Amino acid sequence: MFVATVWFVLAVGSERQHGSNDGYDDDLAAHYRWDSTVPQHANLAVGDVIALWDKRKLLGISVIERIDTDHAVKTTYFHGSCGKADFKPLKTGELKWWCNKCRTRFAQPEPRTRDVVTYCLHHGRAWQSLSGRLTGDQVRRLCDKPRSQHSMRPARWEKVQAALEVAGARLPAMVTAKAKFVIRGGHRQTTVEVRQGQDAFRRQLLTEQGENCAFSGPTPAAALEAAHLYSFAESGEHHEFGGLMMRRDLHRLFDLGHIAVHPDTGLLDVGKEVRDYPLYGQLHGKTIHIPLQPQHRVWLGAHWDQHRARP
Incomplete structure (x- = not known):
């Protein structure tokens, strides 16, 4: 027998700081959306285990039951001076944006559009809320590449299962583990x-x-x-x-x-x-x-x- 990959997927919602796109309409206990601009976008599959987190803590875990795909036009934003999308909003001052590339403030990001494939996975039937069972640092250490900045990060199930059991989440760990045995x-x-x-x-x-x-x-x-x-x-x-x-x-x-x-x-x-x-x-x-x-x-x-x- 062997065990497949677990995916940690980032769900930061309205608290996201990166302003290069308009975000996604997610429902933590039901569905999760992304598109073809996201690294690893085509690697998730029905039957895979997914674990949602928000950078600070684990939110919950489930099994993918369906993935819907479509096409759309996506609006993204960039800093006009350098053309980069690495920036975040500021709370004070007339220049309300900070470019991490140029290390400067600027007034407003500029838009551009592109055609993308959209994905929406559904996971509500097996959803287990585990809010705060693991910290953000613990989640990062469990990923195959702990220093990765990607919103979709693979991990080995046996490591995730062990961490959840130590955290006292025995039932969800057992449920999702059995979903992956083949x-x-x-x-x-x-x-x-x-x-x-x-x-x-x-x-x-x-x-x-x-x-x-x-x-x-x-x-x-x-x-x-x-x-x-x-x-x-x-x-x-x-x-x-x-x-x-x-x-x-x-x-x-x-x-x-x-x-x-x-x-x-x-x-x-x-x-x-x-x-x-x-x-x-x-x-x-x-x-x-x-x-x-x-x-x-x-x-x-x-x-x-x-x-x-x-x-």
């Missing part, structure tokens, strides 16, 4: 494409969930399949708490979106296309048979957003 898998090329790690993934789910279909209840093991709650073909990884045991026919209907699970209530939603069949219609509105972990809800929420939460 069984080594992927595809190897033979005459056909074969999934590696699938047998181990199925054994793990049988051990955790027993001979039970998550949707219909007790079922012989021979009729059960290990169903991924996300696209294994895209990730090539078997995430812990990223699967449920399902009867073969229900697995197929789940993959097609004909059956979904509400991530908050755990109730089954059987689509109209198959609800008239008594075998499946009787499942509509029933509670899932497996106790859901926070990571299950993240993956089921992404599936729900894809197949149910359409405009």
Whole structure:
């Protein structure tokens, strides 16, 4: 088994001092925004652990459940004399800005525009508030490059987990750690494409969930399949708490979106296309048979957003 990267992302809100752009509309417990001008902008992925901080302290931790991308025109600002964007506002005097490059005051920054890719990640379902559990200095020391000035900084999960446990944040540390464990898998090329790690993934789910279909209840093991709650073909990884045991026919209907699970209530939603069949219609509105972990809800929420939460 191995553990992926944790991302410390900076969320300073209205207290930001750097005036070179207009900032981002963030909601700490729900979503985080950035664009293609930010270093590391394309490296975050669904399923990654993120930890938000504001330079002075850790704010909270979660798991990325979805990343939306778009395009926009962004306005940035610079000091007209030197062309640099390294400046901050001052509290007194007629010249209200200070350029760190020129070491001079100036009246007003000048604007310029550019086309950017925008990103908005959603992380509300697994959000754990940890305000003040770690200081800003502790966060910096945990980053792979402690002296980095970037707003997105990678770190090793085992170091972050240990620091959170020392700080007394045991439950959030356990929850987010399990979101990152994977069984080594992927595809190897033979005459056909074969999934590696699938047998181990199925054994793990049988051990955790027993001979039970998550949707219909007790079922012989021979009729059960290990169903991924996300696209294994895209990730090539078997995430812990990223699967449920399902009867073969229900697995197929789940993959097609004909059956979904509400991530908050755990109730089954059987689509109209198959609800008239008594075998499946009787499942509509029933509670899932497996106790859901926070990571299950993240993956089921992404599936729900894809197949149910359409405009």
